[in-house]
Amino acid sequence: MKLAPLLLCALCSSGALACGTRGDRLSDGPPLNVSDPDRDRNRNLDLDLDVSAVLRRVDPRFLSVTIDASLASEERFMSLLSSLRMRTLAEALSPAFLRFGGTRQDFMLFEPQRRPDAQLAAGESCDQTLLPRWLEERLKHDWTEQKLLLMKEDLLRKYKRLRFTELTVDQLNAFANCSGLQLIFGLNALLRAPDGSWNSSNAGLLLRYCESRRYRMSWELGNEPNSFEKKAGIRVDGRQLGLDFTRLRKMMSESKLYRDAGLYGPDVGQPRDRHTDLLEGFLQTGAEAIDACTWHHYYVNGRDTSVEDFLDPEVLDTLALKTNEVLEKVKLVSPGKSVWLGETSSAYGGGAAGLSDTFVAGFMWLDKLGLGAALGLDVVMRQVLIGSGSYHLVDDNLDPLPDYWLSVLYKRLVGPEVLKIQVFSEFGRSKRVRMYLHCANRKRYRGGALALMSMNLGKKPARISVPAVVSNSTVEAFVLESERSGEEGLYSRSVKLNGEVLMMVDDKTLPDLRRRLLPPAQHLQLPAYSLAFFVLPDARAPACR
Incomplete structure (x- = not known):
């Protein structure tokens, strides 16, 4: 199947995914009735990563x-x-x-x-x-x-x-x-x-x-x-x-x-x-x-x-x-x-x-x-x-x-190291899945590890194909979803990490931010209305060593 690249506006040169369409609006009222096919079925996305060089570095206090x-x-x-x-x-x-x-x-x-x-x-x-x-x-x-x-x-x-x-x-x-x-x-x-x-x-x-x-x-x-x-x-x-x-x-x-x-x-x-x-x-x-x-x-x-x-x-x-x-x-x-x-x-x-x-x-x-x-x-x-x-x-x-x-x-x-990422979709102009790529935090991960920041702005889950160059790495998934499902959950003041509601244990203790460990695979799943960090600790990215 021939894949069409997502429109990257003026951002392709920066390596950042910044894509979107206007028109399908959410509200406090009845469920949305939209005809965009990208919102009515699962999305399949392919990633193109360049892990050979660092685009730029931000301040550690970014x-x-x-x-x-x-x-x-x-x-x-x-x-x-x-x-x-x-x-x-x-x-x-x-x-x-x-x-x-x-x-x-x-x-x-x-x-x-x-x-x-x-x-x-x-x-x-x-x-x-x-x-x-x-x-x-x-x-x-x-x-x-x-x-x-x-x-x-x-x-x-x-x-x-x-x-x-x-x-x-x-x-x-x-x-x-x-x-x-x-x-x-x-x-x-x-x-x-x-x-x-x-x-x-x-x-x-x-x-x-x-x-x-x-x-x-x-x-x-x-x-x-x-x-x-x-x-x-x-x-x-x-x-x-x-x-x-x-x-x-x-x-x-x-x-x-x-x-x-x-x-x-x-x-x-x-x-x-x-x-x-x-x-x-x-x-x-x-x-x-x-x-x-x-x-x-x-x-x-x-x-x-x-x-x-x-x-x-x-x-x-x-x-x-x-x-x-x-x-x-x-x-x-x-x-x-x-x-x-x-x-x-x-x-x-x-x-x-x-x-x-x-x-x-x-x-x-x-x-x-x-x-x-x-x-x-x-x-x-x-x-x-x-x-x-x-x-x-x-x-x-x-x-x-x-x-x-x-x-x-x-x-x-x-x-702090920013890497290049591009996303391709068979649906062409969809911009509701946005991703950014950095080296993982070296205070917690050994050299070569990658951190993929992801978000799904739509009401249907997305399926992300991982390039072969990093697909042999295990994946640590940190998926944030609202405490409540669907559009109602967008207004929630609580959040779940991998299915568990986050709250302080006591005044001096934060909860364990538990990862979900996934085996090496060719695909990642990004739920509807979700935010996620996927860490690839075994990616061996040259830019991150």
Whole structure:
């Protein structure tokens, strides 16, 4: 039978599978009635792998996370980071960056109290600051109410100035250190001098305090400067923003502790209108000051999206268009500069309630990890580990949501080396099975092992033919499905790994993420509406040795 290659859009050259069709939509109503033959019968796919060479390598902290600055809207909520459960959950995502920032970082003002009872200092035992259970329960209850107030502020775009003390910084540093994460602190860029330049005095106060405590951390300046005018009536052009970063770099160079610390920015929104002009202007004056150029990406508006958008291959493919545009801008002005997604999730506007925090969000998340790595991004920071909104990895009760478990599996199984993969189907243009290939994590697997990331966006299972070059390897299958079957399960906040629902054993213990060991075979099975990692430990891939 003659096989027709899947349409790979602009991504074939990257080796990433990024394919899709538009039209068959899911809804909360009756079952879908579609005529696409690819959705009415099993799909048979053939893989073409190139395991002889590495396309590119991402940072070992490629999958990183954020804490939204909204958590400091009342400083007492920062104590949730002293929860044993939160630290356990965060530690499982190490190594990673931990970015503290977001909309409210540009309304935060450091007002030190110079308390004698400062929190955890570098080198002290992490056990000394664990949160008492009774206080954790009270804070979790109050946080659910606080989130409603924050949501109202977001809708009205009226933000209050947030004053924070040493407590916020101490809690962040302790959380990062005790979880094995590397803290990036976002500074307020809306503090402006009469001439329009950045007023760095408050940042200087914060840097001096952090240096006195020997807190090893990196820095950012401002969040989405393209929206400053909407948020605060202040407009800052790219050229000035670059000069502001240059000023911050100079301040850091005068510090023995921070002269070699990371500085990242400008955290612009995804390319649109003047966003690209702002990025170009920034790079012309500030590129030398930063260690990586950061930008933000969301697929859809959380207020008017629907479940079909989360499964629409054309929506997923928009990441490539935006990413390539940013990469081209950076390459033109500052070739060789690393590019990061400094903040990203499924839907902007705080996420889409009932979607961004459910099983269906995993398709956008895993596709972004696979596609982003293949396109040329070095780090992807997931909004948000904890904070306001509906796109978090951990819910208000500090229980992990489906995307958390997906992230942990990625960390454990996937290495930084990106390899080339192409997929062929007898159905031609179907784009509902998407796959990405990396070397397996060498901390867990010997050299030569492969990790195949897979997702099935459709309601019928897929049968994947494995090339002879690797078909003699045993297979470790890690298949994620919703707790409930069918389209209803897309809205679930629980997930099954190889048939077992994942949940924490206790506050300090994650469950065993059990593999399903398969013998060498010519085919793999990918269930409907599923996400999967297939590790081939005996593949002996030359690129991964």
